[in-house]
Amino acid sequence: MSKALFFAKKGAQIFLKNKKMKKTLAGFVSFALLILQSIGCGAGAGVGAIFTAYAGGGAGSVVINEIAWAGSIDNSNDEWIELYNTTSQAIDLAGWYVEDDYVDKYVIASGVVPAKGYFLIEDSESAVLNISADAVIGLSLANSGDSLILKNAAGAVIDSVNAGGGAWYFGDNVTKATMERISPSVLVDSAANFASAVSGNGSAGSSGSAILGTPKGQNSVFSGGQGTSSVEFDLSSETPLSGSTVTATVIANNVVDLFAYGFDVIYNPAVLEYVNSSEAGFLSGNGQVTTSFNADLEDGLAGKLVVGNARLISPASGVAGSGNLFTITFKVIGGEGAKSDLTFGGGSFVADISGDVLVSLKPASLTVSSNQIEGVSNAAVAPGVNIYSLKLTWSAPAAGADSYIIFRKKTDGTFAQIGTSTGAEFTDNDSLNFGGKIVPGITYTYQIKAVKNGIQSSAVEKTGVETRGLKGDNNRSGRVDGRDIENLAKHYGSKTVDAGFNPLLDTTFDGIVDGSDLIDIGANFALTFK
Numbered sequence: 001m002s003k004a005l006f007f008a009k010k011g012a013q014i015f016l017k018n019k020k021m022k023k024t025l026a027g028f029v030s031f032a033l034l035i036l037q038s039i040g041c042g043a044g045a046g047v048g049a050i051f052t053a054y055a056g057g058g059a060g061s062v063v064i065n066e067i068a069w070a071g072s073i074d075n076s077n078d079e080w081i082e083l084y085n086t087t088s089q090a091i092d093l094a095g096w097y098v099e100d101d102y103v104d105k106y107v108i109a110s111g112v113v114p115a116k117g118y119f120l121i122e123d124s125e126s127a128v129l130n131i132s133a134d135a136v137i138g139l140s141l142a143n144s145g146d147s148l149i150l151k152n153a154a155g156a157v158i159d160s161v162n163a164g165g166g167a168w169y170f171g172d173n174v175t176k177a178t179m180e181r182i183s184p185s186v187l188v189d190s191a192a193n194f195a196s197a198v199s200g201n202g203s204a205g206s207s208g209s210a211i212l213g214t215p216k217g218q219n220s221v222f223s224g225g226q227g228t229s230s231v232e233f234d235l236s237s238e239t240p241l242s243g244s245t246v247t248a249t250v251i252a253n254n255v256v257d258l259f260a261y262g263f264d265v266i267y268n269p270a271v272l273e274y275v276n277s278s279e280a281g282f283l284s285g286n287g288q289v290t291t292s293f294n295a296d297l298e299d300g301l302a303g304k305l306v307v308g309n310a311r312l313i314s315p316a317s318g319v320a321g322s323g324n325l326f327t328i329t330f331k332v333i334g335g336e337g338a339k340s341d342l343t344f345g346g347g348s349f350v351a352d353i354s355g356d357v358l359v360s361l362k363p364a365s366l367t368v369s370s371n372q373i374e375g376v377s378n379a380a381v382a383p384g385v386n387i388y389s390l391k392l393t394w395s396a397p398a399a400g401a402d403s404y405i406i407f408r409k410k411t412d413g414t415f416a417q418i419g420t421s422t423g424a425e426f427t428d429n430d431s432l433n434f435g436g437k438i439v440p441g442i443t444y445t446y447q448i449k450a451v452k453n454g455i456q457s458s459a460v461e462k463t464g465v466e467t468r469g470l471k472g473d474n475n476r477s478g479r480v481d482g483r484d485i486e487n488l489a490k491h492y493g494s495k496t497v498d499a500g501f502n503p504l505l506d507t508t509f510d511g512i513v514d515g516s517d518l519i520d521i522g523a524n525f526a527l528t529f530k
Helices: 003-015 019-025 028-041 047-054 482-490 515-524
Strands: 062-067 080-085 097-100 104-107 118-122 148-151 157-161 179-181 194-196 230-235 245-258 260-266 272-279 294-297 304-310 319-332 339-344 349-352 355-357 360-362 364-367 377-383 390-395 403-409 415-421 425-428 443-452 460-465
Touching: 062 148, 062 157, 230 339, 230 364, 245 260, 245 349, 272 304, 304 319, 377 443, 377 460, 390 443, 390 460, 403 425, 415 425, 425 443, 482 515
Parallel strands: 230 360
Antiparallel strands: 062 080, 062 179, 080 118, 097 104, 097 148, 148 157, 179 194, 230 245, 245 319, 260 304, 260 339, 260 349, 272 319, 294 304, 339 364, 349 355, 377 390, 390 425, 403 415, 403 443, 443 460
16 A cells, blocks of 8 residues: 555544544545545546455455435434345354444444345444344444445455445435445446335334335345346236226246245225235146245235245245236225225345345236216218118227127117127128118117226217118018018017017017008008119
């Protein structure tokens, strides 16, 4: 080490000995190191040169994962630093320390960080009220920013955060949001790999207020990049109807050696009512391995569903790949426009046989849709392509429709469904089970309803007349003659409720074959239609 560098560091140690002065003088070291570059240490010889000198094996094996530099809502002294073990082996941290502004050392007297696990350093045991500290060390983290360097017992640099000094990359002194690492596998000391916490994990400050951060849990901003294992919700509908049921299937993607999981599923109880949960087959290998699936509301209260499962097999082993973990069924109780997010709460975890693994937990959201939809417009009824048919056309609603239902008025004044259509047209003819049998000159009344998401619009009514053919030509021979009289006579007096009733004989559309229909035959007798 050059003499200039030695005396600059020594001076900084003396100057910052008083912890109270740190709040206003935290930038002194950075300033001194910049001076070194101008007096002969050479370009890039500042902070980078120090790391090169102390670099050794194990760099990145443990990282500074989260920093509560602002304390909590309860007390600004509720400070803590979380370390994360990126390896698959437990690491003894005895003698390791965090160097603060190249001056103070927060020395870990003893302790082990488990494989892929966390180690929590608290300023006092009550800094995180409901999580025990792994080490209690008096911390003095400046709100204006600190340089933190993690070193092992031999003094080798393992990780650093904000090594250049200056303001913290993230965190918030108003909301007390912690500064979280986005990806523990990214070892570059850069603001690009940090963010302010966006949610908590149920942990509390010294007086019980919620911490906006995730001590000893996966960071709320974690993102492992492309190919990262993830868990997500697959909703049966993102716009369910009020009163309907909706399912949320929880899916694991790209997991390796999945052995167990536990999730706190958070939802809006004013919008969704929990019904039940059922295990899917992925963790059990579709029934090849016994599992222990449990799901229930926390303390029986709506809003948080606690789910847990593990493989019961010896020796312990996991599954790999992607598949469905379980399905939750909710009843939609919110009204139109009501929304509910489905998120994984802070108690959630995914584990392989050696411990917890980091996965990207993806939320979902739904909005209750309207129980009313817009009807069709520009409806019209005109003679179809073929004689004895009527074609209905219309314009779809602005929001579209899944299908349409067509009704025709009967002789008793009620409407009966005669068919459906996925397009904006429909033809009434003899091929229909409940339609057709159209008599020329009769005014037929139709209703059209649009259907979307299972909801029917109000009916749009339209009338039409078949202008081709002859009234009284009940056998459709193209001529009104004695055969038509014979047909009518065989069914004289029959009504629509009678078996075998022939609508073509009821030319007056009054529901009975009688003398008025015979009059129509007489009026057109001996006429032909070509």
